[in-house]
Amino acid sequence: MLKFNRNLITNELLAQNPWWENGKNPRGHAIQSHRDLFGAFLDRVKNRELITGLVGLRRVGKSTLIQQAITDLLNEGNSPKSILYFLFEELPSKNSCEILRQILDFQIGRKVSGKNYVFLDEIQYVDGWNSLLKYYFDLYPQLKIVVSGSASLFIHTSAKESLAGRIQELVMRPMGYGEYLRINSKEDSEINFRHYLSWGEFPYLEKLPGWEEKSEYVNEFVFKKVVEHDLPKLKKVYGNELSNMLKLLITHSGQIIEIQNLAADLGIAQNTAREYLKLLEDTHLISQVFNLGLGFRTRSMKQRKVYGSSVNAQVLSSIGSIDSEIWSKDIGLIIETFVYNHLLRKSSGDIVFWRQRQVREVDFVLVSSGEKLPIEVKYQNQLKRKDLDNILYYCEKEKLKKAMVVTKFESGVKKIGGVKIDFRPANMLMD
Numbered sequence: 100m101l102k103f104n105r106n107l108i109t110n111e112l113l114a115q116n117p118w119w120e121n122g123k124n125p126r127g128h129a130i131q132s133h134r135d136l137f138g139a140f141l142d143r144v145k146n147r148e149l150i151t152g153l154v155g156l157r158r159v160g161k162s163t164l165i166q167q168a169i170t171d172l173l174n175e176g177n178s179p180k181s182i183l184y185f186l187f188e189e190l191p192s193k194n195s196c197e198i199l200r201q202i203l204d205f206q207i208g209r210k211v212s213g214k215n216y217v218f219l220d221e222i223q224y225v226d227g228w229n230s231l232l233k234y235y236f237d238l239y240p241q242l243k244i245v246v247s248g249s250a251s252l253f254i255h256t257s258a259k260e261s262l263a264g265r266i267q268e269l270v271m272r273p274m275g276y277g278e279y280l281r282i283n284s285k286e287d288s289e290i291n292f293r294h295y296l297s298w299g300e301f302p303y304l305e306k307l308p309g310w311e312e313k314s315e316y317v318n319e320f321v322f323k324k325v326v327e328h329d330l331p332k333l334k335k336v337y338g339n340e341l342s343n344m345l346k347l348l349i350t351h352s353g354q355i356i357e358i359q360n361l362a363a364d365l366g367i368a369q370n371t372a373r374e375y376l377k378l379l380e381d382t383h384l385i386s387q388v389f390n391l392g393l394g395f396r397t398r399s400m401k402q403r404k405v406y407g408s409s410v411n412a413q414v415l416s417s418i419g420s421i422d423s424e425i426w427s428k429d430i431g432l433i434i435e436t437f438v439y440n441h442l443l444r445k446s447s448g449d450i451v452f453w454r455q456r457q458v459r460e461v462d463f464v465l466v467s468s469g470e471k472l473p474i475e476v477k478y479q480n481q482l483k484r485k486d487l488d489n490i491l492y493y494c495e496k497e498k499l500k501k502a503m504v505v506t507k508f509e510s511g512v513k514k515i516g517g518v519k520i521d522f523r524p525a526n527m528l529m530d
Contacts, residue, residue, distance in 0.1 A: 112202070115186060118169070118179040126166040132282040133167060134160055136271055143267060144168050144216065144245055150236060150262065153247040155271035156383055156408060157321045158301050161247045162186070164271065165218050168245075172216060181211045188221040195225040203235050206242070215242050222246040223254075223333065229261045236265050250325060250382045254333045270383065272444050273300030273409050276437075277529030292526040293421045296433060300411045314415040322349070322412060325382055334378065340367055344375050348385050349407040350417045353435045355454075356405055376405075383408050386443065391451040391464055404452055406439045434478040434525050435462060438505050441528045442474070459489045474503045478525060482509050487520070494518045 118124045143151045153161050169182055183206045187195065199219070206215055222228050229252075232244060246252065252268065274282070276292065279299040285291050298304035298313045301321070307313050326345055327338035344365055348356075362372040379385045390402040407413050413436055418425045426433075442450050448467025454460040463474040475490045482504075490502050495516070503521045505528065512521050 112183070112185065112205070115184050116179075116182070118173055118182065122173060122179045124166060124170045124173055126163075134164060134271070134274070134282075135278055136269070137164060137167060140164055140269060141168050141171060143269065144172075144243065147267065148240070148243070150232060150266040151243075151245045152252050152266050152268040153245065153271060154252055154268055154383065155249070156273065157249045157324060158303060158316075159271050159273050160302050161249075161271050162220055163302070165220060165245065165247060169216075169218065177216070178211055178213070180209055181213060182216045182218075184218040184220065186220040187224045196227045196231055199225050199228060199231055203231075203242070207239060213241070217242055217244050219244065219246045221248060223248040223250055223252060223329070233261050233265060250329045250333065254330075254378070254381060272383070272440065273411070274302070275441060275444055275529070276526065280529075287526055289526075296410055296437060297414045297418075297421055298411055300409055304411065310415070310420055313411075317409065317412050317415050321409075322384060325384060326379075330378060330382065336375070336378065340365065340371075341375055341378070344372070345379060345384060346416065348379070348405045349409075349412050351405075352407040352410075352413045353404055353432045353439070355402055357402070386439070388439070388463075389451055390454050391466075392454045402454060406436050408440065408443075410437045410440060431476065431478055434505065435476045437525065438474070438476050438528065439463065453493055459492055461490055461493050464493075471497060471499060472501060472503060473497075473499065474505065476505045476525075478505065478507045480507060482506060482522075487515065490520075491516050491518060 113119065140151070140153065153164065155161055165184065169184060172182055173179060183202070185202055187199075202219075203217065206217055219225075219228075225231075228246070232246070235242060236244060246266075252266075276295050276299070279285070279295045280287060280291065282302070283299075283305060298307075301317065304313050304316060307316060322345060323342060326341040330336055330341060331338045344361070347361075347364065358369050358372050358376075361376075362369045365372065367375075376385070376387065380387055385408060386406050388404045388406060392402070410433060414426075414433060418429065420426070439450065442463065442465060446465055446467065448465050451464050451466060452460065452462060453464050453473070461473045462476050465472040465474060473490050473493050475487075477486050479486075487504065490504065493499070494502055495518075499518065501519050501521070503523060505525050506522050508524060509522045510524050510527065512519055514520075
């Protein structure tokens with residue numbers, strides 16, 4: 100076993116835990132606005148005994164959420180020495196597990212009475228972290244362990260198996276439109292909605308001056324870093340193949356794909372394409388949505404839509420500005436991706452789509468507690484009666500009395516053909 104690294108304590112731990120000296124957290128105080136997830140996260144930190152896992156895309160604000168939770172704990176009167184934070188992202192991979200062990204032993208050795216809070220940021224960079232945390236969780240009940248990860252914490256099957264019954268995962272997604280307005284002190288307007296669709300999901304993008312800088316930030320530091328840096332460390336994959344697949348899926352977000360065609364376009368085997376799709380979904384970069392049509396058991400796995408987890412990435416990857424012709428041409432698919440990610444943040448049920456014989460289609464069907472809510476996206480200047488044919492047909496077929504249509508302007512509830520349709524402008528889908 101390595102000797103205890105005192106330089107790590109004096110340089111890294113003291114630098115990352117300034118409240119040990121003055122009882123204050125400058126990083127937590129600097130940001131006053133909280134994400135909507137903050138309350139649920141804080142409840143798990145304070146009131147749950149299990150390990151709390153916070154996962155999500157890079158740069159969505161996981162570290163900020165942790166720092167704000169630390170500030171809250173300090174404000175409640177918890178001893179500064181009962182709270183330890185460590186970021187592993189820049190840590191050399193060699194001996195990383197031993198360093199984690201030493202950090203945990205250091206906190207235990209301080210013998211601070213009561214609950215001790217240990218926040219381990221970007222834990223996926225530590226080899227064997229799951230087995231080590233299982234040991235400390237079982238042996239030291241005074242430790243409340245919180246881990247975060249940019250990729251899924253359970254990429255390795257062994258991580259899920261070893262921590263079964265010991266960890267609860269909480270997913271932090273990009274900001275919703277309502278959060279964007281609130282955190283940036285903005286009012287709902289057409290231009291602010293366009294700004295949100297273009298760069299409003301990631302807190303730092305608002306500070307960058309130009310379109311190119313924003314595009315580089317999302318594509319290079321959020322998405323490419325995961326597929327070309329993080330995942331190859333965790334799994335035996337080729338980062339360039341993953342990167343090409345992700346770029347294709349993001350720029351064509353919301354379109355139906357088939358595995359054999361996707362594999363042929365990328366020049367990879369079909370089994371490889373399936374594995375890569377699963378990896379991209381596990382790391383919250385994309386979502387697969389399956390067809391709830393006829394012959395569900397056979398057709399659903401063949402017909403799927405893939406949505407990028409960020410509408411900003413879709414816009415910044417394929418459009419030059421919010422005034423371009425491509426924006427006007429692609430706005431329907433942009434709004435569809437926006438609606439899907441809104442449903443993903445706000446709904447606990449399953450999200451599928453419905454397509455019948457390549458003739459009729461409903462964009463989304465939200466299935467929750469045995470009930471179905473069909474949702475169509477019709478983001479256009481004028482809505483005509485024939486635009487509702489597919490959703491009304493589906494409601495009649497399934498004997499449904501309620502539906503939703505996401506629009507550009509039209510709002511209100513109207514009864515059409517025996518179905519109460521909630522017409523909701525897209526910018527009113529607030530989180």
